[in-house]
Amino acid sequence: MAFLLVTVAAALGVLLLGVAGDRKDMRALPDAVGSSVEVLADRRTETTFADVLGKPQTDWETWDGRGYIRSYAGEVVWVRVTLRNPTDQPLRGVLADAEYYTDRIDLWVQTQGEGGAAAEWRSAVSGELTPPAEKALWGRDSAFFVDVPAGGQRVTVLRLDDHFGGWLRPVWWPDERRFLAAQLRDTAAEAIYFGLLVALLVYNAVLWVRLRHRDIGYYLGYLCSVGCFMFFSRCIHQALGLAWGSPVMETFVTVALAASLAFVAQFARVFLDLARIAPGCDRVVRGLLVIGVVLAAGGLFFPWASSTIWMHFTIGGTALAHVVLFFVAIRAWMAGQKQGRFFVLSFGFLAVGVVPTAVIWLLAIPLGQSAMAMMTGSALEMLLLSLAVADRFAVMQQEKIAAQVRAVEEAEKRREIQEAYADELQHEVEERTRELAAANADKDRMMAVLGHDLRSPLTALTLSAEQVSGDAAATGARTAFAAEAAQTGRALLLLLEDVVLWARLRAGPGRAVEQAAHGVVAPAVELHRAAAARRGVELVLRCEPDLRVTTELVPAQTLVRNLTSNAVKNARSLVRVAASTDAAGRVRISVRDDGPGLPSGVLAYLQAHGREATAGPWLNGGGLGLRLCLEITRVLGTRLEVATPEGGGVEIWFTLPGAKDTGGPT
Secondary structure, three states: OHHHHHHHHHHHHHHHHHHOOOOOOOEEOOOOOOOEEEEEEEOOOOOOHHHHHOOOHHHOEEOOOOOOEEOOOOOEEEEEEEEEOOOOOOEEEEEEEOOOOOOEEEEEEEEOOHHHOOOEEEEEEEOOOOOHHHOOOOOOOOEEEEEEOOOOEEEEEEEEEOOOOOEEOEEEEOOHHHHHHHHHHHHHHHHHHHHHHHHHHHHHHHHHHHHOOHHHHHHHHHHHHHHHHHHHHOOHHHHOOOOOOOOHHHHHHHHHHHHHHHHHHHHHHHHOOHHHHOHHHHHHHHHHHHHHHHHHHHHOOHHHOOOOHHHHHHHHHHHHHHHHHHHHHHHHHHOOOOOHHHHHHHHHHHHHHHHHHHHHHHOOOOHHHHHHHHHHHHHHHHHHHHHHHHHHHHHHHHHHHHHHHHHHHHHHHHHHHHHHHHHHHHHHHHHHHHHHHHHHHHHHHHHHHHHHHHHHHHHHHHHHHHHHHHOOOOHHHHHHHHHHHHHHHHHHHHHHHHHHHHHHHHHOOOOOEEEEHHHHHHHHHHOOHHHHHHOOOEEEEEEOOOOEEEEOHHHHHHHHHHHHHHHHHHOOOEEEEEEEEOOOOOEEEEEEEOOOOOOHHHHHHHHHHOOOOOOOOOOOOOOHHHHHHHHHHHHHOOOOEEEOOOOOOEEEEEEEOEOOOOOOOO
């Protein structure tokens, strides 16, 4: 970017200072070939041209060419210019004012009558207040075509009249074509300058319409006010056919320049965010804003007075304000505001253009020529400030794109999370569906088991009742029937208790409390002594004294009862139920019989899956008791351990926490 800026600056400098500012064919008067300039002040402003011709030579004062020929407010200045041609060819040149800020300039040029007749005077008029159709030479310049004979001279008289007083610096173009070419170069350069301003104005207007940022609006105001200042200070309005002079032109120039100060101060405040990063600088720049507003308001009225002092105040105030803004921009840049570097460069380029202009003006070099340097600095300033706006817009676009990318990434992450959650939810639904299906199947199997367990005792009871009814005289039969009915009733009652407990365990575990181990084991064993005696099986109970466990009483008793019932049904002659303390301090409750033992498949299944209350080889086709045993172990947090002791039979045991043991399952 630095190379691009240097290239643009060099191109503008060459265009405005080298090409458009080329004045090598212009001669400042008086010149080296004998052309002279004489001045006659007329404070009464009533002197006519005829009166001037009658003035003695002693009334005329020779001008040495330094500074300007001045006329003050309320007076007229007469200037006699004698143009000499040392060549042997006649010259058709242009006598012009190096400036173009005089309200009216009248010209009388002496011509030689035919046949040596007396000299005649031809008149013409020019100036800011002269309509274009009446000007001697169309355009903004106060210029007149003058013919100078070969080896001779031509005398011209100029009358200078201005509202605020004129500033005249007469110059001579020996070749009219050179003058017209210089005008064309000036027009082309200014067209490029104002074309650049218009392009920047349109670009930033589009940005403002799109973004509605206040700082861009202030910059648009600055562009417009600077454009108006340059338009009227360069008298472009005269080239468009508008005959505006003093004090209208000074009013436009003053107000536009003061408005530019107000707009650039407010633009710098908002764009550089001075209120946040440099509050002290912000207060200073707010002061510049107030100064600009005051100068603009005063400019609407003061130029109508007899002095341009307010315009000079405005020019000085604006120049000083740009110096202050230059250092404020450096402060903002150091505070981390990257766009501050564009402000530093822009005000620096403007200073590069303004300082030479001020020096040139002090040296009395024509402003029409020196203003090209200010135009160069102004164009670069506008370009750099637009680059600052464009740079911030680019940063905003990049941040927007980055935010959109982050939003897309976050949306993609949310989509992945949703998909993962959906998969997890689907898996959970499938799992719950399988659990419900298993529970439903378990319920169906339980109903089948319940029907089987109820049907067998009821069938036996029904057959016994039929036999008793067939032999009513048999007292022994009735006694046996009564005993069998009582036994069947107890079995059905226990079965119903098992069903109720199974349903309660499905609803969730209860509360474990401290119990006497004998109170858990003995009642369950005593329920099966009669059945064991009928089968000729000895039922032995061994329980350590004062042994206590922490468990739920009903499920633990039911577990012991069902294991004992199963052992009594399968034992040949002996069933041992024991409760003792193991090495870990837990209570071990075991049931052992001397029966044929468990099938190998059931034994292996219980050894591997003793904690699980699911269907297996031991459960398929079995009754409710064994199913309930596995469900109880799940709720109590224990498991069934199975072993085949020497001598045959099977031993099944489980452990419960002791009275002081709160550990988990083993």
